Amino acid sequence: MAQGLVLVVEDEPAIAELVRLYLSRDGFGVTCCGDGESALAAVRRDRPVAVVLDIRLPGIDGTEVCRRMRAADDWTPVLFLTAADDEVDRIVGLELGADDYVTKPFSPRELVARLRAVLRRTAGPQAAHRVYRVGPVTVDTERHRVTAGDADVRLTTTEFDLLAHLMARPGRVFTREELLAAVWGYAAQAGTRTVDVHVAQVRAKLGAASPIRTVRGVGYAAEVAP
Structure with a gap:
């Protein structure tokens, strides 16, 4: 078929x-x-x-x-x-x-x-409907919607999945290799630079509201800035 x-x-x-x-x-x-x-x-x-x-x-x-x-x-x-x-x-x-x-x-x-x-x-995800919130950013998996405060933010499918994966476990630090496997679905040899580029794009679209934090030498986490 x-x-x-x-x-x-x-x-x-x-x-x-x-x-x-x-x-x-x-x-x-x-x-x-x-x-x-x-x-x-x-x-x-x-x-x-x-x-x-x-x-x-x-x-x-x-x-x-x-x-x-x-x-x-x-x-x-x-x-x-x-x-x-x-x-x-x-x-x-x-x-x-x-x-x-x-x-x-x-x-x-x-x-x-x-x-x-x-x-x-x-x-889209096959799991149950989830809504994740970190600071002013909300991710609604069922509606495939991201908001920063009152503003809608348009993300590509990959950007959305990356942000949702990080926000599903706020404070948890993910290595680039873990993000490649979880979001892209393939092994690290494919190139972790892909992760960095997509993180940069998500941050640019969310602006000051972005909850993504870089943990030097490790990877990325979603959490409210201190």
Whole structure:
């Protein structure tokens, strides 16, 4: 049974076909395109459940595609494909609201697993309704809503899950490796820099209300500032 349509944006036909094949085997519908303009048109036309997006594209690159999607209030999950040495581009992509990334060369099975992890987060928690409060910040898991005082704060799915995980255990210090496993669903070798970038994004959106504290040499905790 089909599990939704995934848009694959990749200008190398062999890679696009490999990704299409593995996603199709896993039950996804797949449509492919090879440039940024076509990608934006396909997102609007086809309403995919997720986008697998190469950063290096002809014309409009992947980061600009992601930026335009988020500017249009389109929060479709985005998983970037990047070259191993493109750390700056990866970080920029995450800052623009991408949910995860896979570096080339990659295992197609890992890509499918990462995509499924992103979609599980997008589908929301399966546990009972929870409301977490730390200081002026409230996280409502059922409504997928974050407020800072009286103001609503718009977070990506990954940012939301990261904040909720920290606020569910206020004062508990989590290592970056623990956060990768709990929120992203994969092992530490994937790169703890991802955690730092997402924490920075959550802090920027919450401003002075942010309850996230850095514990040097350890990781992060959510707690009211003394």
